[in-house]
Amino acid sequence: MKASFSQEDEAFREEVSTWIKENASPEILHKSFGGTSADFESLLKWHNKLYQKGWLALGFPKERGGAGLDDTKKFLFNYEYSLSGAPRLKTKIPSLGMMAPILIHFGTEEQQDRFIPDMLSAKTVWAQGFSEPNAGSDLASLKVSAIPDGDDFIVDGQKVWSSMANHADWVFALVRTDSSGKKQQGISFLLIDLKSPGVTVRPIEALMDDKPFCEIFFDNVRVPKENLVGELHQGWNIAKSLMEFERINVFPIGDLIYALDLALKHAKKNMSGGKPLIENKAFRRKLAELEVEAKALLYTFYKALSKSNETGVPGVEANILKVCGAELYQKTIDLNMEALGVYAQSWYNLEECDDIVHQITKGWLCARSMTIGGGSSEIQRTIIALQVLGLPRK
Numbered sequence: 141m142k143a144s145f146s147q148e149d150e151a152f153r154e155e156v157s158t159w160i161k162e163n164a165s166p167e168i169l170h171k172s173f174g175g176t177s178a179d180f181e182s183l184l185k186w187h188n189k190l191y192q193k194g195w196l197a198l199g200f201p202k203e204r205g206g207a208g209l210d211d212t213k214k215f216l217f218n219y220e221y222s223l224s225g226a227p228r229l230k231t232k233i234p235s236l237g238m239m240a241p242i243l244i245h246f247g248t249e250e251q252q253d254r255f256i257p258d259m260l261s262a263k264t265v266w267a268q269g270f271s272e273p274n275a276g277s278d279l280a281s282l283k284v285s286a287i288p289d290g291d292d293f294i295v296d297g298q299k300v301w302s303s304m305a306n307h308a309d310w311v312f313a314l315v316r317t318d319s320s321g322k323k324q325q326g327i328s329f330l331l332i333d334l335k336s337p338g339v340t341v342r343p344i345e346a347l348m349d350d351k352p353f354c355e356i357f358f359d360n361v362r363v364p365k366e367n368l369v370g371e372l373h374q375g376w377n378i379a380k381s382l383m384e385f386e387r388i389n390v391f392p393i394g395d396l397i398y399a400l401d402l403a404l405k406h407a408k409k410n411m412s413g414g415k416p417l418i419e420n421k422a423f424r425r426k427l428a429e430l431e432v433e434a435k436a437l438l439y440t441f442y443k444a445l446s447k448s449n450e451t452g453v454p455g456v457e458a459n460i461l462k463v464c465g466a467e468l469y470q471k472t473i474d475l476n477m478e479a480l481g482v483y484a485q486s487w488y489n490l491e492e493c494d495d496i497v498h499q500i501t502k503g504w505l506c507a508r509s510m511t512i513g514g515g516s517s518e519i520q521r522t523i524i525a526l527q528v529l530g531l532p533r534k
């Protein structure tokens with residue numbers, strides 16, 4: 141494996157880093173730690189700047205408004221993006237990160253023309269409506285029903301944990317259109333306008349002081365049949381493809397390197413026993429161990445990248461990166477909390493503490509979710525055991 145980049149790729153990396161430095165405002169830089177983000181209005185402004193630059197849908201074909209970048213350039217863009225401290229674009233992840241690739245693979249030409257341009261400009265913001273109170277890891281148990289009625293479906297039931305649905309205009313949802321066979325059969329993929337009569341979106345209060353999730357209630361909601369993506373009852377296959385895109389999005393490696401750098405910076409500045417913390421042997425050892433693990437993960441990323449450049453798909457490394465990356469990231473944020481020392485205790489009074497302390501403590505709370513969102517670590521390990529190691533199912 142050759143772990144270096146071409147001159148052209150290195151020039152692109154430089155261009156990205158310089159452009160972000162020159163264009164990102166202080167309102168959005170260094171506000172995205174542990175999966176937290178800048179406020180929604182600032183995110184929208186930043187989304188639009190990237191849109192004008194043509195750097196939103198990195199891998200999409202140019203005729204669909206994308207940048208048409210190959211996987212290596214996408215990797216370099218995302219890496220430099222994280223290192224610069226630019227925010228996670230929550231206006232983009234469900235729409236351009238998940239929904240648009242699905243429309244390109246499974247949607248009709250009309251659906252692509254109707255929805256993708258407004259996703260690019262963030263004129264419409266999307267949410268994901270998969271999980272339900274009794275269907276998370278066991279997603280196929282979902283019960284929200286969609287019954288055909290003339291040109292429409294009538295949708296009833298409840299979704300939960302829908303990220304940013306309070307800011308969204310549309311939700312892409314998995315709904316039950318048939319209950320007679322195996323539970324994976326009879327699921328369909330439906331696009332629902334959240335302004336439709338009968339829809340109620342209710343934010344859920346969270347410990348990290350904002351409202352990252354919502355419940356969505358559907359009460360006799362009419363949804364036109366033209367909003368069905370793919371074939372009726374065939375939504376499960378679409379959902380499986382979408383989750384691959386989601387897992388690739390969940391963990392950016394650059395965020396981990398950024399978090400390690402931050403721990404180092406604080407350890408040089410903060411004192412412990414009359415000396416800078418970085419001179420404490422136990423701390424140095426922990427930092428060094430995490431750096432070694434991060435390096436190993438980076439090389440696994442490169443391996444996935446080479447594979448994806450050769451075959452068009454990242455392969456099983458995507459699941460491995462999701463599990464190891466999320467767990468390593470949590471350990472790195474724990475180390476950041478240690479580097480903050482007593483200041484980390486101000487987590488209970490977030491509004492009044494120093495901005496970076498705020499970011500780290502909030503990020504520490506938020507990062508707990510990384511081993512759950514996009515499929516929990518336990519479920520990922522089961523997939524790896526069955527599909528990679530070929531272990532027998534009990």
Ligand SMILES: Cc1cc2nc3c(=O)[nH]c(=O)nc-3n(C[C@H](O)[C@H](O)[C@H](O)COP(=O)(O)OP(=O)(O)OC[C@H]3O[C@@H](n4cnc5c(N)ncnc54)[C@H](O)[C@@H]3O)c2cc1C
Binds near residue numbers: 269300515
């Ligand atoms: C940050 C974040 C964002 C999210 N955003 C969205 C969103 O936008 N839209 C959406 O639809 N959902 C979203 N979710 C929900 C997410 O997909 C679910 O939380 C996840 O699938 C787990 O489901 P659950 O919460 O019902 O937990 P459960 O499925 O009840 O699992 C609880 C625990 O049991 C373990 N477990 C369950 N089954 C097994 C098994 N067979 N073997 C071993 N262990 C098992 C799990 O690993 C977990 O530790 C989000 C979640 C998070 C954390």
